[in-house]
Amino acid sequence: MPPPRVSDMLAWIDGSVLPLRDARIPVNDHGFLYGDSVYETVRTFQGELFRLSDHFRRLRTTARGLRIPIEWSDSQLAGWVEELRGHLPVGEHYIRLLVTRGPGEFSYAPDPSQKPTLMILGGPFQATAREVLEKGLVAVTVGIPRSVPNPRNPGLKTGNLLNSRLAYFEAIERGADEALLLTRSGHLAEGSSSNLFLILPGEVLATPSIESEILEGVTRTVLLKLAREVGLEVREEELSAECLVQAEEAFLSSTSRSVAPLRSIDGRELGCPGPVTRRLMDGFIRLAGGL
Numbered sequence: 001m002p003p004p005r006v007s008d009m010l011a012w013i014d015g016s017v018l019p020l021r022d023a024r025i026p027v028n029d030h031g032f033l034y035g036d037s038v039y040e041t042v043r044t045f046q047g048e049l050f051r052l053s054d055h056f057r058r059l060r061t062t063a064r065g066l067r068i069p070i071e072w073s074d075s076q077l078a079g080w081v082e083e084l085r086g087h088l089p090v091g092e093h094y095i096r097l098l099v100t101r102g103p104g105e106f107s108y109a110p111d112p113s114q115k116p117t118l119m120i121l122g123g124p125f126q127a128t129a130r131e132v133l134e135k136g137l138v139a140v141t142v143g144i145p146r147s148v149p150n151p152r153n154p155g156l157k158t159g160n161l162l163n164s165r166l167a168y169f170e171a172i173e174r175g176a177d178e179a180l181l182l183t184r185s186g187h188l189a190e191g192s193s194s195n196l197f198l199i200l201p202g203e204v205l206a207t208p209s210i211e212s213e214i215l216e217g218v219t220r221t222v223l224l225k226l227a228r229e230v231g232l233e234v235r236e237e238e239l240s241a242e243c244l245v246q247a248e249e250a251f252l253s254s255t256s257r258s259v260a261p262l263r264s265i266d267g268r269e270l271g272c273p274g275p276v277t278r279r280l281m282d283g284f285i286r287l288a289g290g291l
């Protein structure tokens with residue numbers, strides 16, 4: 001299921017909780033002016049936030065990469081997330097943490113007086129039913145590369161998402177549900193907002209390595225561990241686009257869709273969900289309490 005509707009969401013800013021549609025940031029916030037922000041999306045399973053500390057760790061790694069100072073501790077952040085959740089209806093929750101460089105001058109020059117802005121946005125989360133997920137998504141490889149020629153590090157989860165958005169547009173225009181982006185050297189990278197897994201002959205689970213211009217997804221890490229535990233051969237490496245033709249099954253992973261099987265890639269039909277994907281879906285449900 002996509003994120004909750006804005007009309008159902010609340011925002012925590014500076015210690016106040018208010019309807020998201022009433023939340024405001026100054027137009028000179030560098031998050032708005034320069035896409036200079038970092039974010040994390042977290043969700044609950046059976047009321048518990050899934051892998052919150054992994055999300056905090058990635059938020060800090062990205063912020064360090066952008067040199068945005070985060071002075072709040074994990075327990076402060078977690079406390080504010082809980083404060084916001086206290087205002088949401090009981091049930092599953094979707095949470096987005098967003099840190100921008102904060103309001104400043106129209107300049108890239110470092111400004112010690114500039115203070116980052118923290119926003120925690122949240123709303124009710126309705127997970128996609130397994131039967132719906134199992135119908136599978138249609139994916140196409142797109143011309144937009146994962147990284148621009150002089151890239152920021154694609155492993156950082158920043159607010160600078162134009163390539164992903166344009167790739168998604170291209171996929172939708174071609175009648176697909178999701179885009180598969182390639183690296184600048186033509187290897188497989190990932191979906192516009194998801195990681196890609198292929199099942200190659202011999203029950204080999206293959207996924208582009210973190211050097212392949214991908215974001216190291218929290219769900220990806222969980223699934224790789226799970227796959228090794230259930231005895232699958234796992235390959236994390238640079239994958240050529242030809243692997244798509246050899247794949248017997250494929251799926252995407254992300255916080256909001258957990259494991260999303262693909263029913264076709266570039267018009268080639270795949271087992272959906274095939275036996276290995278199904279096993280990983282079952283394993284994920286056992287571990288997380290849902291999909």
Ligand SMILES: Cc1ncc(COP(=O)(O)O)c(C=O)c1O
Pocket residue numbers: 041164190191192193194195214215216217218219220253254255256
């Ligand atoms: C580009 C990209 N890759 C992968 C993912 C999946 O990451 P996670 O499993 O942490 O949600 C996301 C999530 O937003 C993403 O934007």
